[in-house]
Amino acid sequence: MNEERIALIVDDEPGHRMMVRAVLEDDGWTVLEAESGERALTVLAEEAESDTYPDVAMVDMKMPGMDGMQLLKELQVRRPSMPVVLLTAFGSVGSAVDAMKRGAFDYLTKPADNDELTAVLGKAFEYHKLLDENARLRAEVGSEPDFIGASPGIELVRNLVGQAGPTEATVLILGPSGTGKELVAEGLHKASLRADKPLIKVNCAALPDDLLESELFGYEKGAFTGAVKDKPGRFQLADGGTLFLDEIGEMPAPLQAKLLRALQEKTVEPLGSVRTVQVDTRIIAATNRNLKKEVEAGRFREDLYYRLAVLEIRIPPLCERKEDLPLLVSFLLRRLGNKNNKIIRTVTPAFLDALSGYDWPGNVRELENVLERALILSRSDALGPDLLPPQITGARENVIDMEFNHVGRPAPTPANLEEAEKQAIIQALEENGNHRERTAEALGISRRTLQYKLKKYGLTRR
CATH class of the missing domain: 1.10.10.60 (Homeodomain-like)
Incomplete structure (x- = not known):
């Protein structure tokens, strides 16, 4: 059964409206008409009373009274998820392009080619469905969800966190840098019975070897020059809670042996001490390395690997879940807008299209940086592709492959x-x-x- 598609055609030329209606109805659309911008707003209000709305609007740029640009602004306020396709004469293409920067979905030159007409409105309808689905998902996951996305990879992560969180299992989180491994660790802690206890984080790659050991296990006064008083280690600080060891693959071999003993015996021995301290700490570790290959190469202890990897959670890189980009963009822009005291109401389809054409080696962290840059540079409440950096738009600037x-x-x-x-x-x-x-x-x-x-x-x- 085909889904209903409703288009609103706003054009002061009856003949052109009739032509567009005929083409769209042949393609299975339900068509509403308005001869002016003012009448279009009335039609929208009437349809709202019957709880039906157009999925797409096609608006003529040049009309008496309220013109296409003015109507575009009104529609963006009243129906922000409804894509607007503009109709323009060839000589006014520059105005249409400017309108796209302000949030229009696309434009067609009059008289519209039938193939182009059905193709563009079909894409606009799919875009409308995507926005509605994103809104539904945002409502389901709440205002501050732990994991943004509805792709199979993120659904699996979400399910594994829900299953493993309440247990005492040691978890190894795998994934490239910037994918959100720390966020998964936080989700596991919040879902655990230890949620009211501390979550202590240690980045094993950020500390020198000797300092990492003292940070993890603590030390007693006089253990080394500068140790003027006792200091508890992160294991002790996380007692009763969770210790998150980020970038565990960077841990030196001697320290791996000491960590293994702490996991097996649930005790630690501070530097300079002859006593052991009992600790009740759940371990969650993360790495962007392939630890199995590190074990094969002799750089990581096999027994420690199996102790850590009771359960593995792999976070897919952003290039494997580009269908999550609209949700991620919406969530991040809302958060970045609050941070920078600036509201971005919408992004253009061309903006999303450019993001989808990029492979995101820096993953979600890179996406957040790109969005913050665009938000800061934007002079309106809509983001277009002109605000994206060259590494994302560069491949698209050469519109036809120069080698053909x-x-x-x-x-x-x-x-x-x-x-x-x-x-x-x-x-x-x-x-x-x-x-x-x-x-x-x-x-x-x-x-x-x-x-x-x-x-x-x-x-x-x-």
């Missing part, structure tokens, strides 16, 4: 670059039956960029 590998041509020189680009587009059009959507995909560019190139090279009649 997709058509088997050698790299052109600057002198014949435009001609080579034109010929590449012509060949791609021929190979795809002049279908613009498939041609854009074959070239690795957006439909909007293809439309611009077709007009630039006089190919619009093909």
